[in-house]
Amino acid sequence: MERIHLRNTILNTVGETIFGFKYYLIGSCTVLTVLLRDYGASQQMIGAIWGIETTSALIPQLAGIYVFHSRHKRKTQMILYHIFLMLPALLLMGLLTFRANSMSAAAYRWSMLGLHTYFFLAVGVVVAAWTDFLAELFPTAIRGTAMGVAMLASSLAGAAGGLTAGYMIRTFPAPTVFGVLYVTAWALATGAMFLWFPVDDRTLRNTPDVPPPSLRELTRHFRQSLADRNFLAFVIARILATLGFCVIPFIALTYMAPEKGGLSKSAVVCCGAALTLGLAAGSVVMGRVGDRHGHRIGVLVGISMQVLTLLVMLLVPGVGGCLMAFACAGISNACGYVSHYNMIFETCPHSHRMAHISVGNLLIGVPMGLAAVFGGRVADVWGRPVLFCICLAFSLAAFAWCALTVKDPRTLPAHPNAA
Structure with a gap:
């Protein structure tokens, strides 16, 4: 590595x-x-948390093509965007939580959901530009490893964050402790953004700026992306997989229920650290394996892990089941990040990678958000086991489709105009 x-x-x-x-x-x-x-949220609202988080983080990416089009200024613009427009939502969530008992429960939970939505809409505007920025920083031969190492460290730190949150929730009174957690998260994230100023982005700065694409050009890039049969097959596989994995918020609810062990809030939050440990293991292993043998393998492993997560939630009770479910979900999410984005990068058939990232995430994000909301409704009406069985069927279909139709982009002829 240079x-x-x-x-x-x-x-x-x-x-x-x-x-x-x-x-x-x-x-x-x-x-x-x-x-x-604690403030009366239904299972449909809990499902909406995941739907909002995923959909809001994916759909606004088209805006990022125009907001962050300057390659010379992109790094600085993205850092300032985080500090002044995105991260303050966490501060507001913390301040609101300090006052939670002075307002109605409905007003509090809807206000928190609104701020959560704003935060992830802001994430959505910047995420395509950020992933394109990372793709420019690291060449293909080491990109999966570099992203995997970062995700490994992030995930290990996330485990510490989850354990810290669990300890604080068990030790200090609510809702004050939750307010402290949100304000602390805002302060840490804001400080962390300054670490990206010294990143050497000369590969971007030495590349001439081009104006953002017109609507006609953007549509042409989208059509070029969708005309690639392997990319389209990959997107369909990811849609099926996301329809089968709208259940992550229900892991906590499942194991807090008496029939699955009746774990306490702090115990469930601590068990959530297994999610980050799964992320850590999956990220570094699949990043390295993907660099050597192709990232299609990671996509298949990720779908396999979500199948295992669902089986654990259906069959295994208690702390052991909770830990296993979170760990398998973490490995699946790691593949859904490292392997997914590298497949997106490598399937780009034209020169505008941000447009390619955006169209892929847009097509995946819409059904993902709808699945989470409808999943919550299914859980409310028919129960969580029925939801898990439906998700299992979609997950098995996703695995079969990916195994049969998606090819490793490195085994196909290179696109002459690829980014």
Whole structure:
């Protein structure tokens, strides 16, 4: 690894480590779930948390093509965007939580859901630009490893964040402790953003700026992406997989229920650390394996792990089941990040990678969000076991489709105009 790439890997990894601790200090599938449940949230609202998080983080990516189109200024613009427009939502969630008992439960939970939505809409605007930025920082031969190492460190820190949150929830009174968690997360994330200023982005700065694409050009790029049969097959596989995995917020609710062990809130939040350990293991292993043998393998492993997660939730009670479910979900999510994005990068058939990332995530994000909302409704009406069985059917279909139709992009002829 060249010195510039080593330096960038270290800076990116340290920044992602702090973000990982922050993310699981206030994890939406654990901390936010048990907090809103305390204030009367239905299972449909709990399902909506995941739907909002995924859909809001994917659909607004088209805006990022225009907001962050300058390659010379992109790094600075993205850092300032995080500090002043995105992260303050966490501060507001913390301040609101300090006042939770002075308002109606309905007003509090809907206000928190609204701020959660704003935060992930803001994430959505920047995420395609950020992933394209990472793709430019690291060449193909080491990209999976660099991303996997960062995700490993982030996930290990996330485990510490989850355990810290569990200890604090058990030790200090609610809702004050939840407010402290959110304010701390805001402060850590804001400080971490300054670590990306020294990242050497000369590959972007030495590339001439081009104006953002017109609507006609953007549509042409989208059509070029969708005309690629392997990319389209991959997107269909990911849609089927996401329809089969809208259940992460229900892990906590499942194991807090008497029939699965009746675990306490703090115990479930601590068990959530297994999610990050699964992320850690999956990220570094699948990043390295993908660099050597192709990232299609990681996509198949990720779908297999979500099948295992669902089986555990259906069949295994108690702390052991909770730990296993979170760990398998973590490995699945690791593959859904490292392997997914590298497959997106490698299937780009044209020169505008941000447009390619955006169209892929847009097609995947819409059904993902709808599945989470409808999943919550199914859980409310027919119960969580019925939801898990439906998700299992979609997951098995996703595995079969991916195994039969999706090819490793490296085994196919290279696109002459690929980014």
